[in-house]
Amino acid sequence: MAADRFTDQMQAYGKWKSTLAKAIINYQSWLEKNQMSAADLELRIFELLEQLKSDSLTIAFVAEFARGKTELINAIFFSEYDRRLLPSEAGRTTMCPTELFYDTAENESYIRLLPIETRLEDTSISEHKKNPINWTNINLNTSSSEEMAEAFREVVNTKPVSQDQAHKLGLFDPEHDKGHINQDGSVDIPMWRHALISFPHPLLKEGLNILDTPGLNAMGAEPELTLNMLPNAQAVIFVLAADTGVTKSDMDMWTHHVKALNADARHARLVVLNKIDTLWDELKDEGSINSTIQAQCGTAAKMLDIDEKSVFPVSAQKGLLAKIRHDKELVEKSNILSLETILSTDILPKKQEIVRDNIVGEIGSMVNQSRDLISSRLNDANKQLKELQSLSGKNEDVIAHLLKKTRSEQAIYYKSVESFQANRKLFNEAHSELLGILSLNELDQLMSKTRKTMADTWTTVGLKNSMKAFFEVITNTIKQASERTDKSNMLIQGIYRKFNAEHNLGNTKPKLFSMSKYKRHMERLYHEADAYRKSPVTTMTEQSFVIKKFFISMVSHARNTFFNAHHEAETWGKAAMSPLVARIKEHKDQMEKRLESLRKINESRDTLQSRVAELERTAGTLNSQLADLNLLMDTLNQPLDSFIDNDSARVA
Ligand SMILES: Nc1nc2c(ncn2[C@@H]2O[C@H](COP(=O)(O)OP(=O)(O)O)[C@@H](O)[C@H]2O)c(=O)[nH]1
């Protein structure tokens, strides 16, 4: 059934990744075998392999509570358990963000739950994740879907606490939540702040991560969701429900947490209109039902200010039921498959493109570099071969003349290497300046100052001002770093151009550095901070601890961004010159070898024949090395199997 399509695509993607990993390992052994490896190359290859291993695809479901997020997850990913795997129910108790994934480092399947009280601490969820001891662990028996579903119920567990305690945790507003007070005056709150669920489901094993988020209220209280988890997801699925239409809190959710997320083309954002079964009316014909559904999609699109075609009407509940019962007609009617198709035809290829750009791009340029080097060796061997062959039967003068000519060529070459070294120094200086600007020392000072001002400030105006000051410094730092980057890029391009032109070294191009990614990141952070400040949640909870927590995590997020920028700039600076340096060394070795063999031939003419034979052997070896590399390159550029199949299927 076509329902398996997303699963198929995920599997094809997993296969593609393991082929890629194999090719990288082959390259690694090729380098070793041919004595072309170096410590920095080894390290980079190791890092790339690790990156590939930990690659994951995150799909986040975001909406106000009770729109059917969890049911949708059940229907799309977990229908083969023949039951409702994750608890989905009416009411607003599901307030615990849940991550579903497969933890390759652990042998066991588990649910880990972080107690709700940890909200009051400054420790972020990602810090807690490093420390399993802070979590309550439940082992999962994956051989029984009943037992699994039962265990998952713990995630939505609640407990009664005093109104005061609930208020402190940001889970109770005395003005709005009067209706939720129990008879004894207590209030039910969720037991858990965050849930991690790991089990070896085929999709999760392929690297799928699913993030099920709670409603607006809890979203606002967990800055990490807004600042970290959602922006990092490849796809965010925003869910509306046909029975409620677009309410004010849906709009708030959309405006403050989802709308800004689609900042770049690599992150997909889908809008789903769920529960269309509530519009199925047996007294109406199919045509008029469909036009009612379409009209609702249209209204939703207009309110969210998006294209009408981007709203997918589905029924998660009927989709799940139909899949369990293998009721094709109902599956069709629930429209759940069209959503799956989008996931596999839109989101997965995007994800593959990212991996291709990052990993294949880098390893590809390493292979290319090796290829350039081998071709230049081959060129040189062939040139020498011709030279020596033409010497046979010539007198000593000719050889002596050639020797002299080669020596003077060598002298010129050494001169230009000197000028290269001087330029390289200039580049290194510019690069150090760039690293200085991105250095965390200064930034840390600013950050601790900002933290302090924020911690001492209790008014929104005060927080706003310190945030403004903070971003002013950040913007300025990024501006300076961009200028230094431009300068470094220009210098390095000049060096390459000059050397290529002088020595006819082909078209070796340097890798350039760019700050734009980090700039965009900070702009988004600013936007988030601004939206957060205006969010109704912050006034609703009227607790500055929530706001403060938000700004504090925002500051550490900014620090992370600079840390990454610094790291990338550092790695870049180290690697930027290496292709050229390798070519220079190679050229120098070749010249020395050539001189050496001319000298020997000059001493004894017998050497000529054996030297020619040796060069012929060398050329043979180089040719087969080139063939190896070409094969490797083909493997790296291989497209995803089933993407091709789909294309041809579509044409057929
Ligand atoms: N009629 C109908 N009800 C649904 C559908 N999807 C979910 N529900 C119901 O809506 C309620 C909330 O669903 P849930 O998945 O827990 O929503 P969440 O809070 O967004 O995760 C539950 O009672 C579900 O049974 C649907 O497609 N049609």
Ligand SMILES: [Mg+2]
């Ligand atoms: Mg839910």
